[in-house]
Amino acid sequence: MAKKIVTALVGAAVLGLGATAAQADTLSDVKAKGFVQCGVNGSNLAGFGAQDSSGNWAGLDVDLCKAVAAAVFGDATKVKFTPLSAKDRFPALQSGEIDLLARNTTWSVSRDSQLGFDFRAVNYYDGQGFMVKKELGVKSALELSGASVCVQSGTTTELNLADYFRSNNMDFKPVVFEAQDEADAAYNAGRCDAYTTDASGLYSIRLKMANPDDHLVLPEIISKEPLGPAVRQNDSRWLDIVSWSHYAMVAAEEFGITTANVEEMKASANPDIKRFLGEEADSSIGADLGLPKDWAVQIIKAVGNYGESFERNVGEGSPLKIARGLNGLWTKGGLQYAPPVR
Amino acid sequence: MAESITYVRDRFIEAEKPPTSDSSALAWIRHNLFASATDGAMTIIAILAIVWYLPAAINWLFISAVWTGADRTVCLTTEQGGQLPAGWSGACWAYVNDRFVQFMFGSYPRGELWRPLLVVAMFVGLLIPFLIPKVPRKGLNALLLLVVFPIVSFFLLLGGTFGLRHVETSLWGGLMVTLIISFVGIVVSLPAGILLALGRRSQMPILKTVCIAFIELIRGVPLITVLFMASVLLPLFLEPGNNIDKFLRALIGVSIFASAYMAEVIRGGLQAIPKGQYEAADALGLNYFHKMTFVVLPQAIKLVIPGIVNTFIGMFKDTSLVTIISMYDLLGIVKASFGDSGWITPVTPLTGLIFAGFVFWIFCFGMSRYSAFVERRLDTGHKR
Numbered sequence: 001m002a003k004k005i006v007t008a009l010v011g012a013a014v015l016g017l018g019a020t021a022a023q024a025d026t027l028s029d030v031k032a033k034g035f036v037q038c039g040v041n042g043s044n045l046a047g048f049g050a051q052d053s054s055g056n057w058a059g060l061d062v063d064l065c066k067a068v069a070a071a072v073f074g075d076a077t078k079v080k081f082t083p084l085s086a087k088d089r090f091p092a093l094q095s096g097e098i099d100l101l102a103r104n105t106t107w108s109v110s111r112d113s114q115l116g117f118d119f120r121a122v123n124y125y126d127g128q129g130f131m132v133k134k135e136l137g138v139k140s141a142l143e144l145s146g147a148s149v150c151v152q153s154g155t156t157t158e159l160n161l162a163d164y165f166r167s168n169n170m171d172f173k174p175v176v177f178e179a180q181d182e183a184d185a186a187y188n189a190g191r192c193d194a195y196t197t198d199a200s201g202l203y204s205i206r207l208k209m210a211n212p213d214d215h216l217v218l219p220e221i222i223s224k225e226p227l228g229p230a231v232r233q234n235d236s237r238w239l240d241i242v243s244w245s246h247y248a249m250v251a252a253e254e255f256g257i258t259t260a261n262v263e264e265m266k267a268s269a270n271p272d273i274k275r276f277l278g279e280e281a282d283s284s285i286g287a288d289l290g291l292p293k294d295w296a297v298q299i300i301k302a303v304g305n306y307g308e309s310f311e312r313n314v315g316e317g318s319p320l321k322i323a324r325g326l327n328g329l330w331t332k333g334g335l336q337y338a339p340p341v342r
Numbered sequence: 343m344a345e346s347i348t349y350v351r352d353r354f355i356e357a358e359k360p361p362t363s364d365s366s367a368l369a370w371i372r373h374n375l376f377a378s379a380t381d382g383a384m385t386i387i388a389i390l391a392i393v394w395y396l397p398a399a400i401n402w403l404f405i406s407a408v409w410t411g412a413d414r415t416v417c418l419t420t421e422q423g424g425q426l427p428a429g430w431s432g433a434c435w436a437y438v439n440d441r442f443v444q445f446m447f448g449s450y451p452r453g454e455l456w457r458p459l460l461v462v463a464m465f466v467g468l469l470i471p472f473l474i475p476k477v478p479r480k481g482l483n484a485l486l487l488l489v490v491f492p493i494v495s496f497f498l499l500l501g502g503t504f505g506l507r508h509v510e511t512s513l514w515g516g517l518m519v520t521l522i523i524s525f526v527g528i529v530v531s532l533p534a535g536i537l538l539a540l541g542r543r544s545q546m547p548i549l550k551t552v553c554i555a556f557i558e559l560i561r562g563v564p565l566i567t568v569l570f571m572a573s574v575l576l577p578l579f580l581e582p583g584n585n586i587d588k589f590l591r592a593l594i595g596v597s598i599f600a601s602a603y604m605a606e607v608i609r610g611g612l613q614a615i616p617k618g619q620y621e622a623a624d625a626l627g628l629n630y631f632h633k634m635t636f637v638v639l640p641q642a643i644k645l646v647i648p649g650i651v652n653t654f655i656g657m658f659k660d661t662s663l664v665t666i667i668s669m670y671d672l673l674g675i676v677k678a679s680f681g682d683s684g685w686i687t688p689v690t691p692l693t694g695l696i697f698a699g700f701v702f703w704i705f706c707f708g709m710s711r712y713s714a715f716v717e718r719r720l721d722t723g724h725k726r
Contacts, residue, residue, distance in 0.1 A: 047683055088666075211422075
């Protein structure tokens with residue numbers, strides 16, 4: 001009951017704020033204070049948002065925050081991170097505590113409309129998957145009928161799981177845990193046959209296993225979880241900047257521009273590349289966005305292109321070793337696609 | 343002088359040693375460990391448990407443990423992509439070692455670490471003489487520790503003045519946050535609790551009602567709810583950009599919460615003082631203030647020292663709840679570090695939690711031993 005009241009209060013406050021925030025101009029605020037305040041994952045998601053030993057932030061979401069700072073200020077260090085839990089990420093964005101939420105947040109219609117946020121770019125296409133012990137001999141999620149499945153309670157994961165088994169006429173025994181850590185430990189201890197969470201999470205859980213090679217991630221993905229940056233509604237200039245910071249990284253990969261060769265690429269004969277890097281005389285892309293002319297160059301220098309960022313944080317260059325898959329470029333069978341820069 | 347002959351013994355006989363059946367090691371064992379069949383069974387179970395678990399624990403914690411290394415590969419077996427033999431399991435102290443500064447100070451800028459270190463030095467330098475009864479000038483010491491020290495620390499840690507770089511509270515973390523919240527909670531809650539307890543027992547109806555309402559309201563709500571309200575709901579009702587610092591909100595939340603609990607502990611002590619003491623103080627012509635400070639409170643507080651320390655220890659551990667409002671205390675920062683892909687291994691979470699548990703234990707055990715010492719020292723008439 002108390003929870004309902006709190007939810008109602010939050011909802012009421014959100015609606016009230018949504019109305020007052022109509023004329024918000026985050027870009028001016030950010031320029032005035034001199035840094036971007038970015039909400040990131042405060043716990044337990046390797047590869048997306050985590051602090052290293054010296055307190056530096058690293059991860060795919062963190063790179064997006066840095067890219068925005070590089071685009072606005074030409075300096076990727078002008079960003080401050082607010083570590084957020086799953087619970088307080090939305091109020092933090094609504095209340096203006098942060099300018100940008102890049103915390104592996106699924107873009108869904110209710111968050112886009114009811115919560116008063118805007119999403120556009122997707123910096124990681126995730127989906128719910130299963131992991132099983134190899135000794136079961138299961139090769140597909142459709143063979144899991146009758147299995148006991150470890151799952152975290154109160155998440156969309158739990159609902160997706162029930163829907164999937166029901167729609168395929170299979171039985172399952174949910175073994176439900178309050179916290180992710182407990183679910184991990186229970187699966188590790190053999191209390192259930194299969195484990196389900198977002199596929200990116202499955203990879204980081206494998207790293208915590210005593211014998212990672214005894215476990216298999218099944219090919220089926222049973223839900224869509226497009227993760228992307230969120231900003232407050234009705235601030236399309238800021239939404240443009242955040243989205244295009246991501247698209248610039250994708251476009252750079254399409255053009256083959258990397259941190260290493262960005263200076264040489266400025267002299268490229270390709271007019272698209274020259275326009276993108278702000279080298280064409282009449283190029284006004286940066287100015288139109290409200291950014292410096294060399295905004296894309298600064299992003300690429302700071303965090304590299306999307307492929308570089310991906311490999312460094314979650315791909316082959318990281319312990320996670322996640323394959324590009326859905327996050328490959330559209331030309332290579334993935335979904336990452338930047339609108340044309342012209 | 344002639345030798346006096348008396349029939350009265352003028353010296354005691356030397357005390358005899360107890361019979362060996364009572365004083366030998368065997369007797370001690372019989373009396374203390376095997377006095378009855380139940381005692382014997384318990385002793386054997388306890389010894390078996392120690393023999394069974396202790397060597398394994400020592401082996402895991404120290405002998406098989408990895409002490410140095412730069413990243414996760416030093417704590418991985420060959421199957422997991424490291425060098426250690428298959429089936430190895432042990433503590434990964436290399437990870438705690440690598441993360442130690444972060445566990446202590448969070449993300450506090452590494453170049454400014456002298457500031458929290460100076461605060462720690464001042465704290466230790468003021469606290470130790472304060473706790474040792476023989477050291478003189480307790481009044482000055484208390485003034486420095488409870489009034490001057492917090493103010494100096496505030497400016498030193500936060501910066502922004504006196505040419506110090508501003509360090510916002512979102513960069514604070516680790517044990518530093520745990521200690522600051524606990525210290526502020528303790529320093530605020532004891533006097534506030536005493537005032538609330540006196541208010542609750544006062545004859546003045548409005549004051550009494552206000553105190554009762556405050557205490558019952560705060561005690562009736564979980565600390566998580568207080569923190570969550572302060573952190574999530576409050577900013578929604580404030581003008582955007584006018585946020586009260588989150589750390590300050592947490593400090594206020596914890597302080598009022600501890601004060602309400604402390605008030606009830608102190609009230610327990612006040613009620614245990616016989617009515618005769620109050621009447622005796624009245625008969626001497628003492629006013630209310632003198633009656634309380636000279637007669638009632640010294641006795642009442644002495645009675646409830648275990649309860650007070652219990653509240654302090656509970657509060658010290660409750661500081662971990664600030665994790666839910668994205669403040670990272672010791673436990674929070676240890677748990678958050680499990681997500682660093684540079685150190686993910688099967689053994690790092692357990693190692694980190696053992697480390698956090700050990701640090702908490704040191705502080706709580708220290709408080710508990712000191713309270714036992716104070717009880718013994720003040721125990722002047724109630725010994726049974």
